[in-house]
Amino acid sequence: MSAEVAPWSATAADPGLDRLCVDTIRVLSIDAVQQARSGHPGLPMAMAPVAYALYTRFLRHDPADPEWPDRDRFILSAGHGSMLLYSILHLAGYDVPLSEIRRFRQWGSRTPGHPEHGLTPGVETTTGPLGQGFANGIGMALAERFLRERFGPEVVDHRVFALCSDGDLMEGVTAEAASLAGHLRLGRLVYLYDDNGITIDGETSLSFATEDVEGRFRAYGWHTTSVDDANDVAAVSAAIEEAILEEDRPSLIRVRSVIGYPAPNKQGTAAAHGAPLGEEEVRATKAALGWDPDAAFVVPDPVRRLFAAARNRAQLAHRLWGERFERWSRTNRQLAGEWARAWNGECEPGLATAIPAFDPAKTARLATRAAGAEVMAAAAPYLPTMIGGSADLVESTKTTLPERGSFNRRRAGANVHWGVREHAMGAAVNGLALHGGIVKPYGSTFLVFSDYMRPAIRLSALMGLPVVWVFTHDSVAVGEDGPTHQPVEHYAALRAIPGLTVIRPADANETAEAWRVAIERKRGPVCLLLTRQDLPVLDPGFVRDGVARGGYVLHDSPDRLDVVLVASGSEVSVALEARDRLADDGFGARVVSMPSWELFEDQDEPYRRAVLPLHVPSVSVEAGVRQGWSRFVDASVSIERFGASAPGVEVMEYLGISASQVAGAARKLIGDHHAAVVPA
Numbered sequence: 154m155s156a157e158v159a160p161w162s163a164t165a166a167d168p169g170l171d172r173l174c175v176d177t178i179r180v181l182s183i184d185a186v187q188q189a190r191s192g193h194p195g196l197p198m199a200m201a202p203v204a205y206a207l208y209t210r211f212l213r214h215d216p217a218d219p220e221w222p223d224r225d226r227f228i229l230s231a232g233h234g235s236m237l238l239y240s241i242l243h244l245a246g247y248d249v250p251l252s253e254i255r256r257f258r259q260w261g262s263r264t265p266g267h268p269e270h271g272l273t274p275g276v277e278t279t280t281g282p283l284g285q286g287f288a289n290g291i292g293m294a295l296a297e298r299f300l301r302e303r304f305g306p307e308v309v310d311h312r313v314f315a316l317c318s319d320g321d322l323m324e325g326v327t328a329e330a331a332s333l334a335g336h337l338r339l340g341r342l343v344y345l346y347d348d349n350g351i352t353i354d355g356e357t358s359l360s361f362a363t364e365d366v367e368g369r370f371r372a373y374g375w376h377t378t379s380v381d382d383a384n385d386v387a388a389v390s391a392a393i394e395e396a397i398l399e400e401d402r403p404s405l406i407r408v409r410s411v412i413g414y415p416a417p418n419k420q421g422t423a424a425a426h427g428a429p430l431g432e433e434e435v436r437a438t439k440a441a442l443g444w445d446p447d448a449a450f451v452v453p454d455p456v457r458r459l460f461a462a463a464r465n466r467a468q469l470a471h472r473l474w475g476e477r478f479e480r481w482s483r484t485n486r487q488l489a490g491e492w493a494r495a496w497n498g499e500c501e502p503g504l505a506t507a508i509p510a511f512d513p514a515k516t517a518r519l520a521t522r523a524a525g526a527e528v529m530a531a532a533a534p535y536l537p538t539m540i541g542g543s544a545d546l547v548e549s550t551k552t553t554l555p556e557r558g559s560f561n562r563r564r565a566g567a568n569v570h571w572g573v574r575e576h577a578m579g580a581a582v583n584g585l586a587l588h589g590g591i592v593k594p595y596g597s598t599f600l601v602f603s604d605y606m607r608p609a610i611r612l613s614a615l616m617g618l619p620v621v622w623v624f625t626h627d628s629v630a631v632g633e634d635g636p637t638h639q640p641v642e643h644y645a646a647l648r649a650i651p652g653l654t655v656i657r658p659a660d661a662n663e664t665a666e667a668w669r670v671a672i673e674r675k676r677g678p679v680c681l682l683l684t685r686q687d688l689p690v691l692d693p694g695f696v697r698d699g700v701a702r703g704g705y706v707l708h709d710s711p712d713r714l715d716v717v718l719v720a721s722g723s724e725v726s727v728a729l730e731a732r733d734r735l736a737d738d739g740f741g742a743r744v745v746s747m748p749s750w751e752l753f754e755d756q757d758e759p760y761r762r763a764v765l766p767l768h769v770p771s772v773s774v775e776a777g778v779r780q781g782w783s784r785f786v787d788a789s790v791s792i793e794r795f796g797a798s799a800p801g802v803e804v805m806e807y808l809g810i811s812a813s814q815v816a817g818a819a820r821k822l823i824g825d826h827h828a829a830v831v832p833a
C-alpha cells in the first residue's frame with residue numbers, strides 16, 4: 154500500500170486543459186501581487202505547473218478537512234512565493250476565497266505576505282525565513298515514520314512534499330537537515346527544487362551556480378532526478394511519481410525553470426523576484442497567454458471543473474481512510490484511545506501523580522539537569538508519542554526517554570540523535586509539532602548554543618507550537634570550559650521572544666513542576682533552563698504550585714520586611730544565603746523565587762503585588778545581564794560581561810554572584826530607600 158501512487162497519475166492528462174489551469178494560477182498570482190502593489194510574482198509564475206501537477210495528481214488531502222491526520226503535507230519552503238500557495242489552495246477548494254486573494258498582504262487577510270500556519274487553511278507551516286520549511290519537513294517525516302510504526306500503516310501512511318528555492322538550498326539549516334534525512338533514509342520526502350539560476354542579487358553565477366546541488370544531495374544519501382523544463386507537466390508528473398515510488402531514500406527533484414515566465418520583459422531576471430510586474434507587464438503577460446488584458450482574478454469554468462474533480466478524488470482517499478480508521482479503532486481500542494489523546498495534545502491519564510517530588514532529607518543537592526532526567530523517566534510512560542533528543546550532548550543534557558530506543562534507519566525509536574545540528578534540530582522539532590500526534594516533541598543542547606537555533610525557536614513561538622526546548626549548562630557556573638560555553642545574555646535574549654515561556658527552576662522540585670507546566674501546555678513553546686552544577690534541594694511543600702505562577706514567596710520575613718530578593722535558578726540558593734546574612738544584621742528579607750517572567754506576568758495584579766509589594770525595595774539576583782529586570786525590581790546583582798575559564802564556583806564568586814554581594818547590594822538599597830523616605 155505504501156508505495157502505491159495515486160490512481161489519477163500522469164497518463165490521463167489533457168495538455169490544453171493543463172495549460173489553462175497552470176495559466177490560471179499564474180494570472181491569479183500576478184493579479185494579486187499587482188493589486189497589493191507588493192509581493193513576489195516570479196516564483197508563482199514559473200512553478201505554477203509543479204504546484205498544479207502536485208495538487209491535482211498526487212497530493213492526498215481534503216480541502217474540507219485540512220487537519221485530516223493522514224493527509225500528505227505540502228510545504229512551500231520558499232515562502233516568498235506565497236501567492237502560488239494561495240492560488241492553488243483557492244482552486245483546490247480550501248477556504249481561501251477570491252475575496253481573500255484580492256486582499257493579498259492586507260491587514261487581517263488570510264493571505265499574508267508569507268504563509269502563516271494557523272491563519273490560512275492548508276498552510277502547513279510558517280515559511281519565509283529560507284531553509285526553515287525545508288527542515289520542518291524532516292521533522293514531519295520523522296513524525297510520520299514514528300506514528301506509522303506505533304499505530305500501523307492502515308492509519309498512518311503519508312508523505313511530505315516541499316518546494317524549495319536556491320535560497321533554501323544555500324542556507325546552512327538545509328544542509329544540516331538534508332544530511333540527517335539522508336542518514337535516516339526518510340524515504341517519504343519528495344522535495345522539488347526550483348532551479349532558476351536567479352536570486353535577489355541577480356544570477357546565481359554570483360554566488361552559487363558552481364555547486365552541483367544534485368551531487369551534494371546524492372552524497373547526503375538522497376535520490377535525485379531532474380526535469381529540464383518546469384512547463385513540461387508530464388515530465389514533472391513523471392519525476393514526482395518516480396520520487397514517490399522511491400521509498401528508501403528522500404528525493405530531490407531539480408526542476409529547471411525561468412523565473413517570471415512568461416512575462417515578456419521580466420522573465421528570467423531578478424526583477425521578477427520580489428516586485429509587482431507593473432500594469433503594463435501584467436497586460437503584456439496576459440496577452441502572451443491569450444488572456445483578456447482587461448480582466449483580472451478570472452478562473453475559467455473548465456479550470457473550476459477540473460479542480461472539482463481532483464477534489465472529489467482527493468476526498469475519496471480521505472473517505473477510504475475513514476473506513477479503515479473505523480475498523481482499526483474497533484480492533485485496537487486501547488491504541489485508538491491513545492491516538493485520540495495524542496492528536497489532542499494530551500498525555501495518558503495518571504501523569505499528574507507520576508511526576509516525582511524530591512525530598513531534601515534524602516537528596517540534599519542535585520543538578521537540575523539530573524532532576525530533569527528523573528522527571529522525564531517518570532513521565533515517559535504517560536507520553537507514548539514523545540520524541541526528541543539532543544544535538545550530540547545527550548550525556549550532558551541528560552534528556553533521554555529510557556527504554557524507548559533510538560530513531561535509526563530500521564526502527565523509529567523515540568530518541569532522535571540529531572547530531573551536531575542545532576539549527577536543523579530546532580526546525581525539525583517544530584516539524585514534529587506541526588505534524589501533530591507527537592506529544593511532546595523536544596530538543597536539547599547547552600544554553601549557549603541556543604543561539605545556533607534561535608530562528609527555529611522564534612518560529613516555534615510565532616506559530617504557538619507546543620514544543621519543549623531543554624537548555625542545560627545554564628550559567629557561567631559551567632566553569633572551566635570558559636566564556637564560549639558560558640551564557641550571560643541568553644536569559645534576556647530568550648525572554649525577548651514574544652510567546653516563548655522561559656522557565657529557570659531553582660532546584661529539583663521546581664524542575665519537576667517546570668516539566669509539568671511544559672507537558673500540560675497545549676499551545677506555545679516552553680524553554681527549560683537547567684544547571685550543570687548541583688543545587689540544594691528545596692522543601693517540595695514550599696515549591697507547590699509556585700512554578701506555575703512564575704514567581705512566588707519562597708521564604709518570607711513576617712515580622713519585618715526591609716527588602717525583597719528576587720532570584721531565578723541557581724541564584725535562588727544564593728539569595729537564601731544572603732537573607733540569612735541580612736537577618737544577622739537585623740534586616741528582614743523576603744526571598745522570591747522567580748523561575749518564569751512570562752508565567753508571573755500572566756498572574757493577576759493582586760497576586761503580583763502580594764509577591765512584590767510596591768513600597769518595599771527589591772533586588773534581583775541572576776547570573777546574567779540585568780536587561781529587563783527593572784520591570785520588577787529596583788536594583789540588580791547581575792553579570793554585565795562575558796565569563797571566564799576557571800572552576801565554576803570561583804567564576805560565580807569573581808563575577809559577583811555571591812551571598813555577600815547580594816547582602817551588600819540589599820543593605821545599600823535599604824539605606825537609599827530609607828534616606829529617600831525619611832529625609833535626613
Ligand SMILES: Cc1ncc(C[n+]2csc(CCOP(=O)(O)OP(=O)(O)O)c2C)c(N)n1
Pocket residue numbers: 195196231233281282283284318319320321324349351352353412426
Ligand atoms: C533566511 C533568509 N534570508 C534572506 C531572506 C530574503 N530573501 C527572500 S527570497 C531570497 C532569495 C531569492 O532567491 P531564491 O531563493 O532563488 O528565490 P527566487 O528569486 O528564485 O524565487 C532572499 C535572500 C529570507 N527570506 N530568508
Ligand SMILES: [Mg+2]
Pocket residue numbers: 318319320347348349350351352
Ligand atoms: Mg532562485
